[in-house]
Amino acid sequence: MTRPFVLSSEPLDEVAVSQVVEQPGCGAIVTFVGRVRNESRGDVVERLEYEAYPEMVEAKFEEIARETREKFAILGVAIHHRIGMLEIGDVSVVIAVAAAHREPAFDACRYAIDRLKRIAPIWKKEFTPDGAVWVEDRP
């Protein structure tokens, strides 16, 4: 059984994440899949390394899910994030939200990924042809 809040050094399975939240009363599941892309602010990106504060990430994912449930009419939310070295095209984050109807599912999924980017203690190092740098200059 896949858990709802996971920090993993193994590849993420977006289907498994959506299966965590599915239930008979849910008419909509919205899944956000974040991927490593080959460009950042005009620079070529060759790969990314993610690092986290694992014990705190788990608490923050639960906090984000609690907030999301309070704000939107949803039935469930699951958040999985990858850590370690990722190549272009690898999946870095998956968020799945189940609701009776599509509108709260879309809105809640957007809210959850925005909150994750703001408060989850996760860091990203970009590897470019000119060297590697921790991304610290934007929310």
Next chain:
Amino acid sequence: MHVTIRFFASHREATGRESFVIELEDGATAADAFACACAEHPALGRAASAVAFAVNLEHVSPETRLHDGDEVAFLPPVAGG
């Protein structure tokens, strides 16, 4: 009192450490712990432009008073997702 400091990402690379234990006066704050860590690792002060603080896995203000046995983390600006 003694508290455990945790370093991550740019801070971990600047200090060359993931964690260490420091001794502080009773009544010391999270900001005091950071100043103490910067004194021990000057590279940390240069790397830490916008540090946030967590104590025992919760975000806190720099003025938060610490207690013996606390785990204090200095968090560089986050970039998950």
